Amino acid sequence: MKQKIAELIEQAVADLISKGALPEDLQPRVQIDNTKDKSHGEFASNIAMMLAKPARKSPRELATMVVDSLPSSQWIEKVEIAGPGFINFFLTDQGGFQIIHEIIEKKQQFGRSTKGAGEKLQVEFVSANPTGPLHVGHGRGAAYGETLSNLLEAVGYQVDREYYLNDAGRQMDILATSVWLRYLQQSGEKILFPSNGYKGDYVIELADQLVSEHSKRFSHDATDVMNSICDDEPAGGNKEQHIDQLIERAKQLLGTEDYRIVFDQGLNSIRADIEQDLEEFGIEYQCWFSERAMMESGKVDAAIEKLQDLGFIDEKEGALWFRSTDFGDDKDRVVKRDNGQPTYFASDIAYHLDKFQRGYKEVINIWGADHHGYMARVKAALKALGENPDRLKIRLVQFAILYRGKERLAMSTRSGSFITLRELRNEVGNDAARFFYVTRKVEQHMDFDLELAKSQSKDNPVYYIQYAHARIASVQKKLQEEGLAWDSNPEQYHLDRLIEPQEKSLINKLSLYPETILKSAEAGEPHLLVHYLRELAGAFHGYYTEHKVLVEDAEIRNARLTLYICTGQIIRNGLTLLGVSAPESM
RNA sequence: GCGCCCGUAGCUCAGCUGGAUAGAGUAACUGGCUUCGAACCAGUUGGUCGCACGUUCGAAUCGUGCCGGGCGCGCCA
CATH class of the missing domain: 3.30.1360.70 (Arginyl tRNA synthetase N-terminal domain)
Incomplete structure (x- = not known):
């Protein structure tokens, strides 16, 4: 219109x-x-x-x-x-009623469009290190990434969801070593657990599995393990050096093959846990991209060599530096350390180059706000490699700060004291969690009070919207019980009988749905859809209490039923995009 | 010090590429179920849009400078 x-x-x-x-x-x-x-x-x-x-x-x-x-x-x-x-x-009335006919006609397709013309996009999100279960901080990126993907699909793009698995590097070595040390403790060795190790209970569970599957295969005397290892921090030493030496000791005592078994045991088990967790949260990836596989394929070295050939690499103090300042970055960045190991950034360069070569029109990264300093260097690298950095869109998600009442909860993975996403889902439910996470725009810091979400779950806005849907379903059931039916013949809608102000404003709200979807998708702002649905539900509830549907006058009844059916359809369409259920009763 | 994000009602937040009297939820107060589901509705109270300049027919929105909060600035990931 x-x-x-x-x-x-x-x-x-x-x-x-x-x-x-x-x-x-x-x-x-x-x-x-x-x-x-x-x-x-x-x-x-x-x-x-x-x-x-x-x-x-x-x-x-x-x-x-x-x-x-x-x-x-x-x-x-x-x-x-x-x-x-x-x-x-x-x-004119006819002008306003157009939308009703369109909704009935298109049903679950209503609001979807072909603006994206089938172009391929990739959305990479969560990508948490597989060193432990997902916590509530990851949940926001998960809910946002999935909802954004849904919205982009709704406006005609073809979207691949991807998880970048950091299954290589020092953090993973620390995890593997942590598991091994817990394993040794299980077998009765007197070993003081490193302050920099992963202390969560899940590490002990991983060690238990190792014991039951491999018995004493990885056993060593505590004295051999700890011999000549420098002191840990509580004992006056350096915790970083301490853990690094323990990693080296693990590799040396276990040998390449056994170390890999311990390493993979932790990796695979945690990765499977993350995958299941996300699946239960309504998220399925088209691709889990392994950093380790990428490194073993030689792509990382190839990317560095390419930069070298192009003349953007300097050698200083035994390390290789990418001259990112040539492309707008604040300082140059190391891509290969003096010990010959490529840096995390080197992997990132290779990874993004690989994404670009896979033919996406745009590549969308959803990062935690703490990663904003990486935007410039990644784009710089892409530019140096002859790619158009504008094809990479980065959306930063601010942190969700978790409270239990007044108490601010710690969210460090290493310390082992954190609320997991799974615990959150069990506590407040998937629907409320998905909804709550995308209610606020991503640039906003978010206070997530668990106590509030739990104790006041009846007042959660998600129920307000679901309730409207349930009420509509309930009326339809009642209609059947009374032996009546909605006449689906457009000739019998009698929309001209919709003359109440609440009906006018409800129709007006319905007509705004398609542009809301388009705007939410293009701006990457699912919260617009959330607020729209709340308003729609509000318009419906107001109408519902003022005017009965199941009235004697068959014409008015059918007209109102038509409006109800349209409203239910839109709520269902919207909630589906948010990954929230639209219950018939609650 | 430099960079990014944020500052709107007591609290949590909307406010569309600048547009008409600044809006919701929540909290507080008042009223509404013998009638399709009260997890609801109607109403009242509550704001110098952090501050100051500037841009123009018009600024919560754009620009600059302050103030306040968060995050980042490793041969960590």
Whole structure:
């Protein structure tokens, strides 16, 4: 409808220009807004104010000219000029009812579009290190990434969801060593657990599995393990050195093959746990991309060599530096350490190059806000490699700070004291968790009070929306019980019987759904959809309490049922995109 | 010190590419179930939009400078 009105205005302006009433070089950027106040009609345009200056006329005078030149339309009841020069459009009933027919016709397809034209996009999200279970901080990225993917699919893109698995590097070595040391403790060795190791209970469980599957295969005397290892921090030493020496000792005593078994035991088990956790949360990836596999394939070395060939690598102090300052970064970055090991950044370069080569129109990364410093260097590397860095879109997700009442909860994986995503899901439920996470825009810091979410779960907005859906389902059930049915023949809708103000505003809300989806998707802001659904549910609840559906008058009944069915459809469509269920009863 | 994000009602947050009297939820208070589900509805109270300039017909929205909070600035991942 907006489009139709915009066309009318464009015609009017073009008409005025051809008559010489307006300058030729005028380029109208027609903007149609939804009005907040219905006394201003359904839609408003500020075109007269926009053109006032270039046309050298007063806004109101210009508005009059535009209105007089406006072609007539069956959808427009009347047009008024108001305020400083707004042109307000009042729709005819038929104009407003169009949307009802469209919803009934398209059902779950309503609101979806083909704007994306089937182009391929990739969304990479969560990508937490497989060193422990996901915690509530990861949950926000998970819910956001999945919802964004759903929205992009809804507007016609083909989306691949991807998880970058950091299954190589020092953190994983620390995990493997932690598991092994717990294993040794299980077998009765007196070993003081390193302060820098992973202390969570799940590490002990991994050690238990190791015992039951491999018995004493990895056993060694505590004295051999700890011999000549430097002191840990509590004993006055350096905790980083301490853990690094323990890693070396583990590799040396176990040998390549056995070390890999211990390593993989931890990796595979945690990865499986993460995958299951996310699946239960409604998220399935098209690809789990292994960093280790990428390194073993030689892609990381190849990327470094390519940069070297292009002349962007300097050798300093035994290390290889990528000259990222040539491409707008603050400082140059090491890609290969003096010990010959590639850095995390080197993997990232190779990984992003690989993504780009897989033919996506755009690659979207969802990162925690603490990673914002990496944007410049990754884009710099892509640019150096001859790729267009604008194809990489990075969305930063601010932290969710978890509270239990007033108490702020720790979220460190290493310390082992954190609330897992699974615990959160069990406590507040998947629907409330998914909904809560995307209610606020991602740039906002978020306070997540567990006690509130739990104790006041009845007041959670997600139930408000679901309740509207359940009420509609309930009415339909009641209809059947009374031996009645909704007449699905459009001739029998009798929409002209919808004359109540609550009906008008509900219809108006319904008509806003498609543009809400489009905007949410394009701006990457699922919270717009959340707020829309709340408003829609609000409009419905108000209507529901004021007017009965199952009235004697069959025409009014069918008209209202039609409106109910449309409302239920939109709530279902919206909640589905959010990954929230739309229950028939609750 | 430099960079990114944020500052709107007591609290948690919306406010669409600048648009008409700044909106929800929650909390507080008042009223509404013999009638399709009260997990609901109607109403009242509550704001110098952090502060100050600037841009213009018009600024919560854009620009600059302060103030306040969060995060980042490793041969860690």
